[in-house]
Amino acid sequence: MQWFTGLRCSLIASALFITTLLCSAGAAAADLSAASSEPSPSELPPPELHAVERPAQVADDAEQVVVGSPYLDMHTGPGRGYPVFHVAEYGETLWLLKRRTDWIKVALRRGQTGWVRVADLNELYGADGELVRVPLPDFRDLDSRRFNLGFTYGDFDGADSMGLSLGYRFTANLSAELRATQAVGAFSDSQTYQLAVVHQPFPQWRLSPYFMLGTGLTITSPNATIVATEDRRDTAMLTGVGVKTYLSRRFALRAEVANHYLLTSREDNQEIFEWKLGFDVYL
Amino acid sequence: METGFRRLSVAALLCAGISSAWAQGSDDPLGGLVSPDLERREIREAQIDSENIEVTAYLGGIMNVEDFGSNALYGGALAYHINEDLFMEAAYGQSELGESSYERLSGSAPLLTDEQRKLSYYDLSLAWNLFPGEYFLFDKLALNSSFYLIGGIGNTDFADDSHFTYNVGAGVRVLTSDWLAVRLDFRDRVFDHEIFGEAQTTNNLSAQLGVSVFF
Numbered sequence: 001m002q003w004f005t006g007l008r009c010s011l012i013a014s015a016l017f018i019t020t021l022l023c024s025a026g027a028a029a030a031d032l033s034a035a036s037s038e039p040s041p042s043e044l045p046p047p048e049l050h051a052v053e054r055p056a057q058v059a060d061d062a063e064q065v066v067v068g069s070p071y072l073d074m075h076t077g078p079g080r081g082y083p084v085f086h087v088a089e090y091g092e093t094l095w096l097l098k099r100r101t102d103w104i105k106v107a108l109r110r111g112q113t114g115w116v117r118v119a120d121l122n123e124l125y126g127a128d129g130e131l132v133r134v135p136l137p138d139f140r141d142l143d144s145r146r147f148n149l150g151f152t153y154g155d156f157d158g159a160d161s162m163g164l165s166l167g168y169r170f171t172a173n174l175s176a177e178l179r180a181t182q183a184v185g186a187f188s189d190s191q192t193y194q195l196a197v198v199h200q201p202f203p204q205w206r207l208s209p210y211f212m213l214g215t216g217l218t219i220t221s222p223n224a225t226i227v228a229t230e231d232r233r234d235t236a237m238l239t240g241v242g243v244k245t246y247l248s249r250r251f252a253l254r255a256e257v258a259n260h261y262l263l264t265s266r267e268d269n270q271e272i273f274e275w276k277l278g279f280d281v282y283l
Numbered sequence: 284m285e286t287g288f289r290r291l292s293v294a295a296l297l298c299a300g301i302s303s304a305w306a307q308g309s310d311d312p313l314g315g316l317v318s319p320d321l322e323r324r325e326i327r328e329a330q331i332d333s334e335n336i337e338v339t340a341y342l343g344g345i346m347n348v349e350d351f352g353s354n355a356l357y358g359g360a361l362a363y364h365i366n367e368d369l370f371m372e373a374a375y376g377q378s379e380l381g382e383s384s385y386e387r388l389s390g391s392a393p394l395l396t397d398e399q400r401k402l403s404y405y406d407l408s409l410a411w412n413l414f415p416g417e418y419f420l421f422d423k424l425a426l427n428s429s430f431y432l433i434g435g436i437g438n439t440d441f442a443d444d445s446h447f448t449y450n451v452g453a454g455v456r457v458l459t460s461d462w463l464a465v466r467l468d469f470r471d472r473v474f475d476h477e478i479f480g481e482a483q484t485t486n487n488l489s490a491q492l493g494v495s496v497f498f
Contacts (some may be wrong), residue, residue, distance in 0.1 A: 063330050077427040079457075081415040098461070099333040100497070101366045105461065130325035149363065149385040151371060151407040153436050158445040162407055162436045164373075182438055184447035223444065251365055279409065281365050 039236035044070065046125050054095070062095040062107070065132050068123030074114030076265075078103035084272065086112055096134075104134060137282050138249045140205055142172035152181075152278030156192075159185025163276060172203050179214070188222045191247045192260070194238055207245045210256075214238035218262055218272075234270070237261040242276075249283040334497045337362040339377070339466060344491030348402065350479075352381030356489055368412050372433070376489075377406045380441060385479070394478060401444045404472065406437025406450055407422035418457060428457045434458075439474050462497045 047066050054064070072088040078100045088094055088108060095157040097105040103115045137146065141164025145168070152163035163184035169175040174197065181192045218236045242256025260272040322468040337360075344356030358376030365371060380400040386393050410433035417425045452470035459465065472487045 008457050061330075065329070076425070078418070079412075079415045079417070079429075082427065095330055096331045099331050099335075100461075101335060104331065107467050124329070129327075132329055133326055134329045134331065149371075151435070160436075162438065162447075164407065183437060183446075184445045189445050196372070230465065232395070235348065240374065248366070251369065278372075281371065283363075 009102065024039075025230065032202075040158070040231060044068065046129060048092070049127065049129065052093040055107060055109065056060055056205050058095045058097070058107045059110060060182065062097050063126075064095050065091060065124040065126055067092050068125050068131075069120070070212070071122055072116055074106065074112070074116055075103075076114060078105070078115045080117075082115070086114055088116075102136065105128075125193070130260065136249065139246050139252065139282055140204065140249075147283040148175075148252075148280045149283055150275040150278050150280040152254075154181075154274060154276035154278075156181065156183035156190065156274045157185070157272045159183040159190065161274070161276070165278075165280075167198065167280070174198070175199050175200070177214075178215075185225075188220050190218060190220045192216060192218045192236065194236070196238055196240075200244070207243060209243050212238065212240040212242065212256070212258065214240075232264070234262040234264050236263070240274075244280065252280045252282075254278055254280055291422040296431065298299045305312040318413070319496075320375045322423055334462065336363045337364065337370070337464070337497050339495035339497045341491045341492040341493045344489060344493075346376070346378040346402075346487065346489035348378070348380050349485035350383045350488050351400075352383075352444075354381055358491070360493070360495075362410075362495075367415070370410050370412070370431075371408060372408045372435075375403070375407070375438075376404045377401070378489075395442055396453075402439065404448060405471075406435050406448065408433050408435025408437075410452060410454075429456050429458065430454070433468075436460070437472075439472065442476070442478055444476070446476055448472050449475040456495070463479055463498070466493045466495055467491075468493065 008196050040164070041228055047068055049066055054065075067088050067090055067210050070090050073084045074086040074088060075082040076085050083132075086108075088106070092108065094108055097107055097113065098172045099105075099118070102118045104118055104121065105113060107113045118134050118136055121134045124134070126132045129136060137144070148167045150165040150167070152161075152165065152203045154161045154163065161181050163179060163181040165177050165179045167177040176195045177198050179192070179194045182192045194214045194216030196212050198206050198209045198210050202208055215238060216236055218234050219231055220234070221231045238258055238260055240256050240258030242254055244252045244254045246252045256276050258274045260274060260278070262270040264271065339362065341356065341358050341359040344358070345353050346356040347353040356376050356378045358374065360374035362372040364372045380395065380402055381467045383394065410431045412429040412431045414430040415493050416428050416430075417426050419425050430451050430453065434449075437448045437450060438446045450470050450472045452468060452469035454466055456464050456466045458494050468491050470489050472489065473484065474487070475484050477483075
C-alpha cells in the first residue's frame with residue numbers, strides 16, 4: 001500500500017508540473033517583452049572623441065571608452081565603503097581594466113587607477129561613438145540564459161544533509177539542475193546525485209514557486225559500527241516543490257520539499273522525504 | 284484570452300494602416316515634413332575580464348580536536364564573490380588526531396589506529412564582509428582589507444566515520460594588490476562523535492593563515 005501512496009504522490013506532482021508548464025508559457029512570453037534593459041540617456045550630448053595616448057601600464061586589450069555622464073566617482077577599492085579619491089569628468093577618456101563583482105577598475109590618461117560602480121557606467125562611448133554597456137546580471141532579465149550555483153542545508157530522512165546545485169536556465173520558466181547531496185545520519189550516510197528539470201511558472205514574482213522532476217542515483221552506506229552491510233546503489237525518482245525569493249539582483253533564498261522514490265532490488269521500493277533550505281546565486 | 288483578442292485586433296489595425304499608407308504613395312502632402320529624424324543608437328557590451336573567483340592555499344594552520352590535542356592543518360578553499368558584501372566558499376582541510384588524555388593516563392591500548400587518526404573535512408560556507416576598510420602602513424601605503432563573518436555546513440571524516448559539521452568563524456583579508464591577498468581565518472567546527480562510548484558534541488577550533496589569488 002505504501003508504494004501506491006508514493007506513486008500517487010509522484011503522479012500528482014508530475015501532473016502539477018505539466019499543467020503549470022502549459023499555463024504559464026503564454027504569461028511568460030508577454031512579460032519578456034516588458035523586461036528590456038536599456039540604459040537611460042542623459043540630457044548631455046555624446047562627448048567628442050579625441051585621440052589619447054594609452055598609458056604605459058594599461059594592457060593592450062583594455063577597452064578604451066569616453067565618459068558620457070556628467071562625472072564619475074572613483075573609489076580606492078571595489079566597495080561603497082572605500083573613499084572617493086578622484087572624479088572623472090564628462091568627455092574624459094578611460095580604460096576598463098577588470099571587474100570584481102559590481103565594480104570596475106579603470107585607468108585614466110595620467111595613469112591614476114580606481115574603482116567605479118557598474119551602475120554608474122550607463123553612459124560610456126566607444127571609439128566609433130557607440131554606447132558601451134557593462135552588463136549587470138539580474139534575475140529579472142528573463143531572456144538571458146544563465147547558470148546558477150547554490151548551497152543547501154536540509155534533512156534527508158532524519159539525517160542532516162548538505163547540498164550543492166548547479167543550474168542552467170534555458171527559458172524564462174525552465175531550467176535543468178545538477179544536484180549533489182551528502183547526508184550524515186545516525187544509522188546510515190547517503191549521497192545522492194541527480195539531474196532535475198525545474199519549472200518556475202511565475203519567474204517574475206518576488207516569491208516564485210517551482211516544481212521539480214528528476215532522476216538520479218542514491219548511494220546508502222549503513223554505519224559500520226552498528227551493522228556490517230554493503231553500500232547500496234539505487235536509482236531514484238525525484239519530485240519536489242519549492243519556492244525562491246530574490247533578496248537582490250543575483251541572490252535568491254530557496255526552500256523546497258522533495259520526495260525520493262528509490263527503486264530498490266529488495267521487495268519494497270523505498271520512499272524518502274527531504275526538505276532543504278539554501279541559497280542560489282546567478283553567475 | 285482577452286489580451287489575445289486585443290493584440291490580434293491591434294495587429295489587424297496596423298496592417299490596415301500600413302496598406303493604406305502604401306496606397307497613398309508619393310501623393311502624401313506631409314511626406315517631407317514629418318519624416319522621423321531620429322538617429323539610431325548603437326549599443327554594444329564592454330569586453331571586460333571579471334575576477335570574482337578566489338583560490339586560497341593555507342600556508343600554515345593549526346586545528347584542535349577536542350580531547351585529541353592540536354595538530355597542523357593543511358588545505359585550501361575556493362570562493363566565489365557574489366557582491367561586495369557576500370562570498371560563498373567551498374573548503375577542504377586535513378589534520379590528525381593526537382593521543383587523548385584517557386589513552387595517555389590509563390596506559391591501555393590506543394583507542395584508534397594511525398589510519399583512524401587521519402582527519403579530513405570539507406565544507407560549504409557563506410561569508411559576509413562586515414567591515415571593509417584600509418590598513419595604513421607607513422606614509423604612502425594603504426592596503427584594502429575586510430573583516431568577514433563566515434558560517435556553513437560540512438562533513439568531517441575520521442575514525443572510519445563521517446560527522447556532520449557546522450562551522451562558524453571570522454577572518455581578515457588584506458589585499459596586497461588587486462589579485463593577491465593574505466587571509467587569517469579562525470573557525471569553530473561543531474560536530475558529534477561517539478568515540479568514548481556515548482554521543483558528545485565537540486567544539487573544534489582552528490586557525491589558519493592563507494594566501495589567496497583572485498582570477
